[in-house]
Each structure stands twice: as structure tokens, then as C-alpha cells.
Amino acid sequence: MKKQYLLSALTLALISSLGHAAEGAAAAKSTAAKSGQTLSAGIATQYIEPSVRPQDDFFEYLNGKWLKTVEIPADKSSWGSFMELRENTLPQLRGIIEKTASTNPSAGTDAQRIGDFYASFMDEARLEQLGVAPLKPELDKIAALKDKSELPAMLARLGKIGVGVPFDFGIHQDNKDSTKYVADIGQGGLGMPDRDYYLKADDAKLADTKAKYQAHVEKMLGMAGDKNAAANAKAIVAFETEIARVQWTKVELRDPIKAYNKVNLADMDKTAPGFDWKTWFDTTGIGAKASYVIVGQPTYLKGFVELSNKTPIETWKAYLSLHLIESYGSFLSKNFADERFDFYGRTLSGVKEQEPRWKRGVGAVERAQGEALGKLYVAEYFPAERKARMEALVKNLLAAYKQSIDKLDWMSPATKKEAQAKLATFNPKIGYPNKWKDYSALTVKRDDLVGNVMRSRVVEADRELNKLGRPIDRDEWGMTPQTINAYYNPEMNEIVFPAAILQPPFFDANADDAVNYGGIGAVIGHEISHGFDDQGAQYDGKGNLRDWWTASDHKNFKAKTAMLVNQYNAFEPLPGYHVNGELTLGENIADNSGLAIAYKAYHISLKGKKAPVIDGLSGDQRLYMGWAQVWRSKMREQQQIVQVKTDPHSPGQYRANGTLKNQPGYYEAFGVKPGDKMYLAPKDRVIIW
Template sequence: MNRYLLSALTMSLLTAFTHAHAGEGAAAAKTALTAKPAALGSGIAVDYFDPSVRVQDDFFTHLNGKWLKTTAIPADKASWGSFAKLQDDTQPQLRAIIENAAKSPNQAAGTDAQRIGDFYASFMNEKKANALGLAPLNAELARIAAIKSRAELPAMMAHLGRLGVGLPYDFGIHQDAKDSTKYVADIMQGGLGLPDRDYYLKKDDAKLADALAKYGVYVEKMLALAGSKTAAADAKAILALETELAKVQWTKVQNRDPVKTYNKVELAKMAEVAPGYDWQSYLDSAGISSKAGYVIVSQPSYLKGFADVVNKTPLESWKAYLQIHLINAYAPLLSKPFVDTRFAFYGTTLSGVTEMQPRWKRAVGAVETSQGESLGKLYVAQHFPAERKVRMEAMVKNLLAAYKQSIDTLDWMSPETKKEAQSKLAKFRPKIGYPNRWKDYSALVVSRDDLVGNVMRSRTLESNRELNKLGKPIDREEWGMTPQTINAYYNPEMNEIVFPAAILQPPFFDAKADDAVNYGAIGAVIGHEISHGFDDQGAQYDGDGNLRDWWSAADHKNFAAKTQMLVKQYSAYSPLPGYNVNGELTLGENIADNSGVAIAYKAYKLSLNGKKAPVISGLTGDQRFFMGFGQVWRMKMREPQQIVQVKTDPHSPGQFRANGTMMNQPAFYEAFNVKPGDKMYLAPKDRVIIW
């Protein structure tokens, strides 16, 4: 259960001062409106300020208003902002590394360079992909067509799961949440072609209903391209099947509960959880039976519902379902009609993107997915100066020290629980930049002229890599992200915070800027990830990564009162008419933003060692700190993608991450002289102060 700074979905689709006030803050605030381009060391993009919007009324728009007015979302992006731009800036660097390998066809077989170069070359050979059409999938499609009874479905599900095909359920390998010294297989729900169950069930939402109807058209087109003579009937059957799955799926909010989603089941008793389905056949075929005595079932009622759907749905409908999900998983690698049809639905209809990424970007993404750490090793060697890691380590140390001090002053945590919290904090393990030990891809066979085969072998290798963890010691050196990822995460089972190399660039980390902006940006990111260890989910794990309640009843009550205020605050935000932020779904991330900024501010003050921060570009240190945070969330998003985010993403939209967080920070009010009557003003009793 990794807790990311930014959702994987968003990453893959890739973000006037009028009150009189005595003293330095007000004078600097007035200056900010007419500030010239930032002097060296400020790190604040003052040229994006919108002086027509008062900071006290809308911090996000004041800070980023000119950018919002003048910046268009690139045609090949669903959203655009700090994260997406940094990712886009990083891709040419990765391309140069990859193409250098690809231009050397005589690389020694079995080397990282050979695998990277040949994989990329196979993707870039569009002429061959077009000539092959659907042929690379013919063998797998034939296997599905040959199914003669429902009894064969479990083994087929296991086989297709290894190939990365989206299915009604799948398993993931991670630490046992109640015994973090062991790996365990977790069986979880899945299998929908649309982003969320609401797309199938919310019939009163015109936009979701339209997406469902267009999904049916898409499925029919894809089946017809694959040569089906019954595409129209099969498409209707597939939508009916997925709708039945959606009806029994748990909601995103329900899935946030780590206690309710922890259901330990002995393998022999899986038939009791979901009778009528041959679980033994699946577990044997998936390779779990020989390596484990039990699994964790995330959503027991869903698996029971799924088994019922299996037995009441005609076999031919299941075969059509498996075929379209196989085609869907590999369509981006096939001939142009398949690529274009898939993009028209998932890119344009669901995300609003009007132009497909150039083939080289898609090829870079494919290499990253298949051999991310091999590519990361080369990226770090060329683009990650050692001094960045040293400075980051110092900031992490300061953030941890600030948390340590804050725990002892909390008014909502009992003395006994504070001791446990200190113990957990002391066990936090930071990982910065890149792994100490790199993944081994030597077993991956890559051919320069077999794109689909390369991807199938890559996915199978990763599936086997995960499965082989069962029964072995926990690998505490493993990373859940590559060094070139623009993101960060907290893993409660490892009790670790992880910051990849690529995020340590402006606007998150500016080596040439004053500490204020860096503490407001990457410092708040560090604080954000640490705080996940103490949010409504992470706090249910102890310092060793075990799911254990170490809070008193009074702590739970006090914390719930604060967090319910956050739920109410964010549920009132609406990025689009008719679509409000889900305050319960986004609660953990909103807690992390709130806490991360509060602790980063304390750490920034500690870093000054009692000295007064300089005024740079007419901005005080405190103002630059908060602006450092606000400019990180500079972001625009297309309407269809905004709907997907509201429905599926545990993160609030960027403008609310900026404004909502600031409204709960007492120091923000002082820095910008926010008073009653201002739109950014919350009465002290309504502010959520956790740390």
C-alpha cells in the first residue's frame, strides 16, 4: 500500500495584497505585486503572478494566474503542470540514453545496453507492426477461443494475468500487513474497462453514461478489427458482464480501510469464500499453491459476487471478455488501426487528449516499463549530481527532527501513544535518488524484431519475479519506483520514505535557490511522505510495518474530529460543475499535504538557526516558503480527465491542494496578512492543525 505524492494515473497521462499591515510582511507583500523577474536565489516564478487576484482571496490563482491564462495543455497531454513538464523535460534525456544503445546493434548479447536498445528498436519499427496487424496475438486469441467449459477459466485467468491482461481479479505480492517479515499474495478485484464502477452504475450522470455508451462502441470496433463476425452482440455481452462486476465491487473509499481489506484465508478454504469457482485450479496455475499456505483476500464479498457472475454468464460471453481485454492490453503495440482506435477512446473520449504522443515517447515509456532500473542506472550516472543527494539527506534529517519535536507537543495524542509514535518515527528509513542494489534483467530475452514478444516476456518476467518472493526474506533494498520517476512515496509495510532522483529538480528542488523555496517545495514533499505514516491509514501500522492499533481510544476520537473537518472542507471543493472532490477518498493525501507543509515550515525555521531570512525579490522567507509549495501544484487538466480524477484519484486537484492546505496554516495568515472577510480566511476554530 504505497502512498504516492501524485497518483500513478495522473503520472501515466501526463499539475493582490490590499490589507494594510505594519512590518516587513506587508511591505514585501505590496512589492510582490510589481516584482520584476526573480533575482538569482529566489526560486519563485514571479512572472506568473496575477496581480488582479488578491493572494488573500485565491493564493493558487494569484501565484499562477498568468501561467493559467497563457499556457495551453499540450495536445498529447491530459493535464499539464509542474509534474508533467518535468516528466516531459526528462524524456529527451532518457531518449538520448536509449538511442545511444539502440544505434549500436552489435552490443554484446545479454547486456543492459543490448536489451534496452533492441527493445526500443522493436517499438520504433512501425512498418513491421503495421505489416503484422493482429498476428502477434493470434496464438493467445486461439487459446481463448479453444476454451470449452467454465472449468478452464481459472487456468486461463492465471495465464493471462502473467501477460499483464486486466482481469476480474489478480494477485499482488507484498509484505503481510500483520507479519511484515513475510511476503504474501493479496487477491484483489479488477476487470473493468472503464476507470471506476460509477461509470457503469451512475445512470443519472450524463457524462458517465455517455462514456459507457462510447465504451460499448469502442469494444465493438476493436472486436470487428480483430475479425469477429459477432462484434455487436459480443460488445453488448461484455458491457453487461462488466456491469455485473461493477455492482459487486467495493468503492474506492471502502478500499482505503486496511483492516477491512485484510482477510487471511488458507488456500484450501478459498472455495468457502467464493464457492462455485475452481480456486485450486487458479492457485495452482498461478504458481501460488507451491509457495504459500494462505492468501489475503482484499474484498471477500466481491470474490463471492464474481463467482456468481461466472456461473450465470454464458461461456461465450466470457471468451469475448477475455479476448477484448487481451487486445486492449496489447493494442498500443499492434498495427495503426488498433493503436488509433484505442487512443480515440482512452486518450480522447476518456481523457480529452487530441493528439497521440510521438512514437519515440511511447517507445521510451515501453522501455521504462520493461527495464526501468537498467535505464535508471544510466540516467543517474548522467543526470543526478551527488551534491543533490547530500543536500536532500540534510533536509530529510531536519524534517524528521521537526516531527520528533512536534510529537511531544501534540494536543490530541496521549503520552503513551506519543512514545509509540516516537518509536515509529525513529524506525523510518529514507531512500534518496536510486537503489543501493539494481534489479537484474539478465533473464529477459529481447529481440530487435519482436515487439509484442518482448513485452510478453517482460511482463512474465516481472510476474515471476514477484511470485518468487514468496517464502523468501523481505528485500528491504527494493524500490517501488525508478530513479527517473517524478514522484515520491511512503510504504507503511516497509515504513520507508522514497524520493527518486528525477523529482530533485526545480520547482521541487532548486540547487541555486534559497532554502525557503526548497523547504516549501521538496521539504513539504518530504513532510508529506513522512506524515503518511501517521495519517488515517498509515497510522494503523506500527514502526515495524505491522497492522496494529497502537492508539488509545481517546487518540482515535480526537484525530477523527480533526480529520472529519478536512473531509467537510475538501468535499465542498468543485473543480467542475456537478463534480465535487470526494473528501473521504482524498482524506489521506489531504492530511499529508496539511501535515507536510506544517512540519516543513518548522524544519525551515530550525534550519535558520535563529537567523533572520533574507528578503529576495521583495518576498520574505515565509512568503517564499509558502509560494514554493503553491507553485509545485501549478496544473491544468482537461475536463474528461478531471472527471476521472475526481472519481478515482485519492489526491485532490492541484488548486485545492494549494489553497486548501494554506487555509489551515497559521503562519500563512501572518505571512500574507489574511484577515476575516478574505476568501482564504478560516476562523481559528475551523482550521485543521494536526502537527
């Protein structure tokens, strides 16, 4: 079962992390004044490349020396602000886990579960002794399949233990009745990141990856004892290629209206005939708890069933065995873990070395018991004043949006009224949940890593399924407190900032406000603006899909977003691989809008006073430099291809430069004129907020 949140995260790969708040900066100023401390500019000027003009390539100008000298660590596919902060957080989490385990905690407590789960991951000798044996019961069940009439129950069973199957379900709010939870059925089942890896035969790099994937599949099956591994690998890749052929593209998946297809359980045979839906619903548990589902991609589901019915049962058994092994390969003996890394790390992402085992162990604990570990993290590393400071800054950014809406020249009074109503209902969540998840249903054994992982997945699947028929839990979080990220959820109309993102180096309590508005301020603005991007704007303040725009406003907004699509389509991080302006549209809107609002909020905070000049830099210059240094990053070529194909965020250099090109304040701050490479004529700039 997939865990589903219809949220717009700040980033999935490269994001900055930030902290504190405007009031925090003000408090820092007050403290600094009392102590005689001078506030800094907060800019990493040591990385400035003087040979590049800020009017020609701002990202390169501000980060050039860093880009030239810093190497991506061998165990990483990319490096930058986000990964650096994650690297700083991992030892903290490891310390918490090891300290917790050393206290000899009582059985059945969070401390026991955390400590024993980590210990089971770190016991390499035990894993070598077991080999593939922990998966034998499940592999035997797959091998025992007699015909395809048994597939519905098997797909439901494997989905529940976290295996990637061709379709699965997630639980979230009904897009058109946000007072109810609903099961949403969606596509899946590929072993590579995107359908293009299977279908773009004219792309030499993708074709080479596909060939290496087949070799990887053969090796994984062979290690598990498959005597027909070569033939089965070929059949699996051919099967997945056909699955890819009927799947929706990443751009098509962005449309919440097309993805909302309400179907009564009894009518599923009409949507995708030829599959025993009743057995699948009964086995998943949906049948006992719901009368309808939302089918995300009905044409895919219909095409998949047709494909399934003409696929031999032996191919199905090989495919399901492979996906089971892949799903648990990191928790088996070294040969499985290494082979899995060799393809997904080295081949697919360009990573040279696997992470140290303790880091992978921390990650495994987080995935299984994220909030239990997060509760301990917050107690030790998240001072109470950070939450208060962040709350103040969020209020400041919301106030700036409120003013901005009233002044828009492209939005009608009727739509402005609706926008203000939605803005007024935004729910900020900062640091950590008001109530923590209960993990008491999870049994953790010190000598059973695969069993621990499997049981943790079942516990989470049951937790999600049991939401059906119950009131909406508005205290629930979609990320753990130790996550370096932030998100907006349109169904809850909430913006969420986990504790770990609210720390240095991105918010500097000893720096002047400007750089923090360019950093954390723009990030807050980014998340708020997701409520008004091309997807979020289709939801009202209650979280329902409802068209609250006038026809003329739709037309004006579409004209602006079409310009933004064209701007980003032109960016080419690798020869032949352009940014997909449609796939990244929502995040590009949020970047451009978030920075524009942060600029306005900063000027509101000055209260008519002139910003100080620090290190020869004006307040506006420091704000835009704060923005661009957030996106300081570099990425391996293979991972760059994955990002372009799958990530709704643009690469870091274009999040910096592409956004700045549309900011009038940037032109004024740095004297950008016609002829400069960063210059766009006023008529070509996209200004939404």
C-alpha cells in the same frame, strides 16, 4: 498478475517534482557568497495575477497569468510542473537508449535488451505487416475454451501476461507479519476507470462515455476479426456493469483492516464457493509456494463467482479476447493503437493528439526494463552531491517531526512514545537502489514487439511470485530512478525519493532556503506524514497492522480528519463534480501536515536569525509561494472527471488553497483576516502536526 505496492505516492497525476536539500541550499549559499552571487527568491513572479488578492485565492493570485496563457499540449490530458519535468526527462532517456543501441552491444546484455526492445517498438512497418497476428496464439486459446471449468487456468494464464482480469494477485508483505511475503487477491477487470462509469446512469457525461466505450469495444473486436462484434460488445459492457456492481468503492478500498482477510488455500471454497480455486492456485504458482492468501475484498470475490457461473461461456470468451487485445493494442498495428488512443486518450481524457511514437517507445522500455534504464540515467544525470544534500534535508524534516510530536496537545503521552518509536525507524531511500534488478531472464528480439512485452511481463510476474517463502528484500524499490514522484510504504516504513524528482525547477540551488522548504521540504514532510495519516497510522514501525493509539487519541484524530473531509467535500472543480473528501483524506492529511512541518523546519534552520527580505517578500511569504507554485497545473474536463472519481489526490488548486487555509503561518504572512475568501476561523482550521 498485478504488481502490488501498498504505498502512498506523492501524486499519480499532477505532482510537483523537486530536488536537492536543505544542506544543498546551505551549500549553494556558501558557494554564492564566495562568488558574490545574490540568492534569488525563486518565485515565478511573472505569473502573478495582480487583480486577485492572495487573501482571496492564493492559487489564482500566484499562477493566474500562467493559467490564462498556457495551453495544455495537444498530446496531454493535463499540464503543469510534473508533466513539464517529465517532458524534460524523456529526451534524456531517449538519448541514453539510442546511444546504447548504437554501440552494437553483445547479446544478452542490458544494453542489447534496451536497444532491441526500443527498435522493435519503432519498427512500424513490421507492425503493419503483422496486424493482430502476434496475438493469434493467445486468441486461439481463448476461442478454444469449451466450458467454464477451463476458466480458472485461463484467468491465471492471462493475469501472468498482464491482461486485466476480474481478479488477480500481487505479492507484498503480510500486513500483520511484515517479516513474510504473501499473495493478496484483489478485484479488477473493468475497462473503464471506476465503477461509477458503469452505474451512474443519471450522470449524462458518464452515460455518454459508457456508450462510447461500447462502440470502442465493438470496433476493437471487429478489427480482430470478430464477426459478432456488435452483439459481443453489448454483452461485454453488460458483464462489466455487473462486475462493477459487486466491486468495492474506492473509499472502501482504503481500509487496510477490512482488506485483511487471511484465508488458507484449502478454505477458499468457503470464501467464494463455486470456483475451482485449486486449479487457479496451481496455475498461478501460489499453490506450490504458500499455505494462505490475503483476500482483499471477500464480498466482491463471492459476488463475482456467482456472476461468473451464470454468464455464458461465449460472453466470457468475448470478454477475455477484448481484454487481451486492449492490453496489447498499443503494440499492434496502427489501427489498433489509434483506436485504443481514440477512446482512452481522446474520449476518456480529452487528449487531442497521440504522443509521438518515440515517447511511447521510451515508455515501453521503461515499463519492461525500468531499473536497467534507470541505472544508465543515474550514471549520466544524477550527480552524487544531490543524494547527500537530500539526505541532509530529510534528517532536518525528521527532526522537525520529532519536536512536533512532543508538543501535540491532542495526543496522549503513551501514543507520543509509540509515534516517536515509529519515526525513529523511518528508512529514507534517495536517488536509486543499493542493488539493481537483474533482467538476464528476459529475452528481447528486435522483430517481436508483442513477444518482448509478453516475456517482460512474465519475467516480472515470476520475479514477484518467487518472493514467496524468501526473506524480505528491504533494498527493493517500488519506483524507478527516472520516475517523477515519491512515495511512502507503510509495510517497509520507508520514504522514497527517486533521482528524477531531485532536480530543478522545484529545487533551486541559486535560491534562498525559503522557497525550497515550501517545495521539496513540504514534499518530504508529505511523505513522512503518510506514516501518521488515517491509513499509515494503523501500521507500527515494523510495518504491521497494530493499534498503537489510545481510545482518546483515536477520538481526537477522527474529529480532526472529519473536519478535513468536510472541507474538501465542498470543493467543486467542475459543476456537479465535487472532490471526495474521504477518498482524498490520506493525501490531504499529508499535504496539510507536510507543509506545517516544512514551515517548522524552515524556522529551525534559521537558528534564531531573521529571514532575509528578497524582492520585497519575507521568508514566510516565499515559503508559501514556493508551495503554491509547485501545484501550478491545469487539466482537461474529461480527465478532471477521471481524477475526481479515481485519484486519492485532490486537484492542484485545492492542494494549494485547501492546505493554506489550515496554516496559521499563512494568515500571519499575508495578513488574512475575517471577510477574506481564504479565511477560516481558528476553530475551523485543521491542525494535526
